[in-house]
Amino acid sequence: MFFNVYSFSLIFSILFLVIIVVEIKKGNLLEKYSLFWIFFSIVMIVISANLRFLNLLSRMLHIYYAPSVLFLLGLLFIISYCFHLTLIISKQTESIVKLTQEVAILKNMVEKSSRDVEGGKGD
Amino acid sequence: MPNVIVIIPAYNEEKTIDSVINNIKRVNKDVDILVVNDGSSDKTSLIAKNNGVTVIDLPFNLGIGGCMQTGYKYAYRYGYDIAIQIDADGQHDARFIDKLIKPILEDKADLVIGSRYVSKTNYKGSYLRRTGSYFFTLLLKALTGKAIYDTTSGFRAANRKVIKYFSESYPQDYPEVEVVARLSKSGFKIMEIPVEMYERLGGRSSINFRRSIYYMVKVTLAILINCIKTKEQQKA
Numbered sequence: 001m002f003f004n005v006y007s008f009s010l011i012f013s014i015l016f017l018v019i020i021v022v023e024i025k026k027g028n029l030l031e032k033y034s035l036f037w038i039f040f041s042i043v044m045i046v047i048s049a050n051l052r053f054l055n056l057l058s059r060m061l062h063i064y065y066a067p068s069v070l071f072l073l074g075l076l077f078i079i080s081y082c083f084h085l086t087l088i089i090s091k092q093t094e095s096i097v098k099l100t101q102e103v104a105i106l107k108n109m110v111e112k113s114s115r116d117v118e119g120g121k122g123d
Numbered sequence: 124m125p126n127v128i129v130i131i132p133a134y135n136e137e138k139t140i141d142s143v144i145n146n147i148k149r150v151n152k153d154v155d156i157l158v159v160n161d162g163s164s165d166k167t168s169l170i171a172k173n174n175g176v177t178v179i180d181l182p183f184n185l186g187i188g189g190c191m192q193t194g195y196k197y198a199y200r201y202g203y204d205i206a207i208q209i210d211a212d213g214q215h216d217a218r219f220i221d222k223l224i225k226p227i228l229e230d231k232a233d234l235v236i237g238s239r240y241v242s243k244t245n246y247k248g249s250y251l252r253r254t255g256s257y258f259f260t261l262l263l264k265a266l267t268g269k270a271i272y273d274t275t276s277g278f279r280a281a282n283r284k285v286i287k288y289f290s291e292s293y294p295q296d297y298p299e300v301e302v303v304a305r306l307s308k309s310g311f312k313i314m315e316i317p318v319e320m321y322e323r324l325g326g327r328s329s330i331n332f333r334r335s336i337y338y339m340v341k342v343t344l345a346i347l348i349n350c351i352k353t354k355e356q357q358k359a
Binding site: 097100101103104105107108112 | 159177178179180181182183185189192193196197200295
């Protein structure tokens with residue numbers, strides 16, 4: 001196979017999958033956030049390696065330039081992953097607010113009780 | 124006598140916080156005062172502590188919603204029957220606290236809003252502010268069927284039921300209007316009583332002229348989104 005958009009996409013997707021696995025092993029990427037990426041790289045590998053399937057898909061979608069299917073898939077994936085990230089951020093923001101409030105109230109309780117202890121010593 | 128707590132959310136209000144606390148103390152000796160310092164970079168916290176009131180310091184700036192909710196969480200945890208929120212900039216007159224809690228004591232309301240517009244008071248807000256306020260009144264009336272005139276007033280009293288509700292769920296950004304929509308949708312009784320308000324003594328309004336339009340769009344969207352949420356989702 002000579003170097004073209006398909007082989008490039010295939011090589012990149014395989015490399016990407018390897019990087020994902022390595023990062024999970026090193027503990028830098030949580031499994032639950034990696035599933036989406038693993039799924040995406042496998043889809044890209046399958047499609048890039050399977051020109052007949054890609055051509056079939058492009059005809060079905062009335063896309064006359066077959067590599068556009070790759071771009072379309074990539075774009076759709078990025079949009080949905082961005083959305084997924086926003087969901088995660090929203091949840092984390094909520095958790096941070098709760099934690100912050102809890103810490104502040106606890107800090108107030110600790111200060112209060114340590115003042116009480118000091119006051120008790122003075123008597 | 125019920126346990127009453129006055130919650131003062133404060134962000135960089137070192138110029139006014141002391142007099143606000145002193146005014147409350149002068150007219151109402153039985154209430155506890157809590158200052159929730161929303162990550163101020165000035166001496167707000169220190170001044171309040173020196174004045175002998177309880178201060179909760181948030182480690183960083185959460186914004187008015189998260190700040191207010193901290194106060195309600197504290198009030199709920201320490202078993203207060205009534206929580207009053209009052210601005211730290213001196214706009215609200217502590218003499219009206221008794222009037223504010225009266226409908227709650229008589230079990231006529233769950234939330235009482237100190238209102239500039241119910242009857243004629245000396246308060247003259249900017250034209251834009253009054254127009255915006257009127258818009259929210261119409262919006263809330265369309266959605267909940269209830270006319271509330273001063274939806275943006277931050278001078279309020281809440282009973283134990285509302286304190287519990289707020290400690291579980293409180294909108295984070297620009298909460299004043301949204302809270303009213305949520306409460307009246309959930310069947311809480313809301314009442315407005317006329318109070319005097321003053322131009323702020325110091326500090327800057329969290330809503331300045333340039334951001335008013337953004338504020339209105341954002342709050343409107345928040346209220347509309349809120350309409351499609353279920354009660355359970357609001358609590359999350």
